[in-house]
Amino acid sequence: MIDVDGYRPNVGIVLLNADGQLFWARRVNRDGWQFPQGGMRTDETPLEAMYRELEEETGLAAHHVEVITATHGWLRYRLPERYVRRHQRPTCIGQKQVWFLLKLVGGEEALKLDANEKPEFDIWRWVDFWYPAAHVVNFKRDVYARALRHFAPLVEELFGVEIGTTPPRADADTPAGGPRTGRAAA
Incomplete structure (x- = not known):
């Protein structure tokens, strides 16, 4: 489903652990890391x-998470020209997304990257709040920063920490945070 402006409706998911770190996962057979996200069906x-x-x-069900908030309206990003499939109709030039901020309420053992027959991620880790905005693929950086800026005040309130409202530069030496990582089952 592509809208009249060429954007595919999509959702993005920012998942927090009990320490206020974010779930960050690597795409299968790629070096790209990102938040969970995906397209909306017409009936959803x-x-x-x-x-x-x-x-x-992620293998997580509704009872594994608490929905804290969502962005209001759509946040958009354009695809780089090399990814636009001009031969398809309608042509998709980018994504428009509603972003959700979730908190993991159970243990991280509930995370199962191979819950689906075609896993999208093969490894995950917990990272500090602004890390994704500086390390996601370049064309998604602005939308990540906008979503995280929207969520930052709530995360500060929930965890009693000061994270600020400005993501670090992409070339900044930003630590990934948390030592824990997980993999899909072999």
Whole structure:
């Protein structure tokens, strides 16, 4: 489903652990890391799409998370020209996303990257709040920063920490945070 402006409706998921770190995962057979995200079906609300994508990509069900908030309206990003498939109709030039901030309420053992027959991620880790905005693929950086800026005040309030509202530069030496990582089952 592509809208009249060429954007595919999509949801993005920012998942917090009990320490206020974010779930960060590597795409299967790629070196790219990102948040869980995925397209909406025509018969889904953003919330329904978020729960479906969450389960498909992380193995987490609704009872494993608490929905804290979502962005208001759509946040958009354009695809680089090399990724636009001009021969397809309608042509998709980018994604428009509703972003959700979730908190993991159970243990991280519930994370199962191979819950779906076609896993999208093969490894995950917990990272500091602004890390993804500086390390996601370049064309998604602005939308990540906008979503995280929207969520930053709530995360500060929930965890009693000061994270600020400005992501670090991409070339800054930003530590990934947390020592824990997980893999899909072999």
